[in-house]
Amino acid sequence: MTKTVFIDGAAGTTGLEIADRLTGRAEFELILLDDARRKDDAARAQALNAADFVILCLPDDAAKAAVGMIRNDTTRVIDASSAHRVAPGWTYGFPEVVGRDTVAAARFVSNPGCYPTGFIALVAPLVKAGLLPADWPYVCHAVSGYSGGGKALIGRFEEDGDIAFRAYGLALGHKHVPEMTAHVGLTHAPIFAPAVVPAHRGMLVEVPLHLSMMPKTGDPAALRAALAEFYAGSEIVTVVDDQPDELLLRASMAPVDTLTLRVLGAADGSQARMVAMLDNLGKGASGAAVQNLNLMAGLSETAGLRL
Ligand SMILES: NC(=O)C1=CN([C@@H]2O[C@H](COP(=O)(O)OP(=O)(O)OC[C@H]3O[C@@H](n4cnc5c(N)ncnc54)[C@H](OP(=O)(O)O)[C@@H]3O)[C@@H](O)[C@H]2O)C=CC1
Ligand SMILES: CC(=O)N[C@@H](CCC(=O)OP(=O)(O)O)C(=O)O
Incomplete structure (x- = not known):
């Protein structure tokens, strides 16, 4: 019906x-x-x-x-x-x-908020699996297309064609932090550092990890494998096993509802950069x-x- x-x-x-x-x-x-x-x-x-x-x-x-x-x-x-x-x-x-x-x-x-979608997708399954600690002071860097700020930010970026990069949330306490904390089950609020780039849509959300300094962690391959297992069967969330030299957001990006996750690791496994890519207006x-x-x-x- x-x-x-x-x-x-x-x-x-x-x-x-x-x-x-x-x-x-x-x-x-x-x-x-x-x-x-x-x-x-x-x-x-x-x-x-x-x-x-x-x-x-x-x-x-x-x-x-x-x-x-x-x-x-x-x-x-x-x-x-x-x-x-x-x-x-x-x-x-x-x-x-x-x-x-x-x-x-x-x-x-x-x-969920667009940025928390990337952060929670990366961190929540790994904390739940015991591969990352819940009481670690996590950091999250992210860039978003300007449509993430709705009509007002779209208007601002389209009128002022000279903004190359806008860091914001500088007083900390961005409105997404409570859900990032609560829905991963973290003890400490993460430091969240968002920015906007002059593209209409698309975002890259990153969680860097000092694996060698952290208790209870897997190596990058173990983190990647745990994420792949968690999202197995999903047509929306994909875990990619590669080591690209660069990740690009394209200003011409078409609307898409997928979420792509990566765990990129240092050769010795001591550090990792977990990265989520999505469309803020799609899965975001x-x-x-x-x-x-x-x-x-x-x-x-x-x-x-x-x-
Ligand atoms: N843009 C994004 O990527 C994301 C947005 N969101 C959230 O979704 C919500 C909508 O965001 P977004 O679409 O970007 O914002 P926009 O500003 O583009 O759109 C909001 C719409 O709501 C209308 N509106 C405002 N007040 C009222 C009211 N009292 N009654 C009826 N309509 C009203 C506005 O009217 P008018 O056209 O007259 O201004 C506008 O059309 C926000 O809470 C935002 O935080 C969440 C995730 C991502
Ligand atoms: C680029 C930009 O301004 N992004 C918005 C978040 C967009 C989003 O996720 O909307 P909600 O706030 O409803 O979660 C911001 O940082 O406030």
């Missing part, structure tokens, strides 16, 4: 890409609000309560308010914002990590939302995705 889906924030960067992935799919019918009504609370409340599934593609405050507008106990919610990622009563929408059945059964699902946002929607609707998790 066709399920109705209301994307609140459908005119935004994430919302548009979700609608794109749902176009032509007979299993879902979109509830659409025209431009004049898309921010009208009465129209939104009606849509929020009429839909089988609601996908929130809004700023955090608006996402919290939207949840408060749902007055029934049947509408199921996927929130793309960071409002509910460590909130009680919400399932963290990372099916490979929390379990596909857990997401499939949930009513309130919070999509819209692709993840559609994957979660598929699971919640009892469908193949990859239906409509760009693999």
Whole structure:
């Protein structure tokens, strides 16, 4: 039976890409609000309560308010914002990590942040397997395309064509740190150093490791093998066993919903650089939302995705 889906924030960067992935799919019918009504609370409340599934593609405050507008106990919610990622009563929408059945059964699902998707994908399985310590002071460097900052950052980068690299989060305490800590089960918050490059989409998330100084670690090959085993069978998450000289983000990158993981090691095994590559609007946002929607609707998790 066709399920109705209301994307609140459908005119935004994430919302548009979700609608794109749902176009032509007979299993879902979109509830659409025209431009004049898309921010009208009465129209939104009606849509929020009429839909089988609601996908929130809004700023955090608006996402919290939207949840408060749902007055029934049947509408199921996927929130793309960071409002509910460590909130009680919400399932963290990372099916490979929390379990596909857990997401499939949930009513309130919070999509992971784009950077945490890379960090958690690399670190969580290895901590769980006892190959990396939970009480280590991890560091995470990352670069993102500017669409990661939504319409405002897209506008800024497209108007100011002279930004070559934007380091930010310099006061630490980026809003993604709580979910990175909680969903790996770390004792200490990681130091998170994000940056933006002048490409529309794409991201590279890196976790460098001083393996020889760490307790309870495997060597790079053991870490890689454990990740490969953890993600075996996934069409979305792939662990690549290679040692490239460079990893490139292309400014012309097409939308893609995959997540590619590498553990690159020093020849003597003393150090490693774990690297995740993804599309911030793919597995980092819209692709993840559609994957979660598929699971919640009892469908193949990859239906409509760009693999
Ligand atoms: N971009 C990305 O790569 C990722 C984004 N996210 C998260 O997804 C959410 C959406 O982000 P993104 O699409 O990038 O942001 P955008 O700014 O591109 O889009 C947000 C949309 O929400 C609309 N909006 C704002 N307030 C309201 C309201 N009260 N009622 C109805 N609509 C409203 C905006 O309207 P208007 O067009 O008028 O401004 C805009 O269309 C954010 O929480 C973001 O943090 C998560 C992971 C990755
Ligand atoms: C480049 C850029 O600005 N990125 C955003 C994160 C994008 C994302 O993951 O959205 P959530 O904040 O909803 O998780 C930032 O750092 O705030």
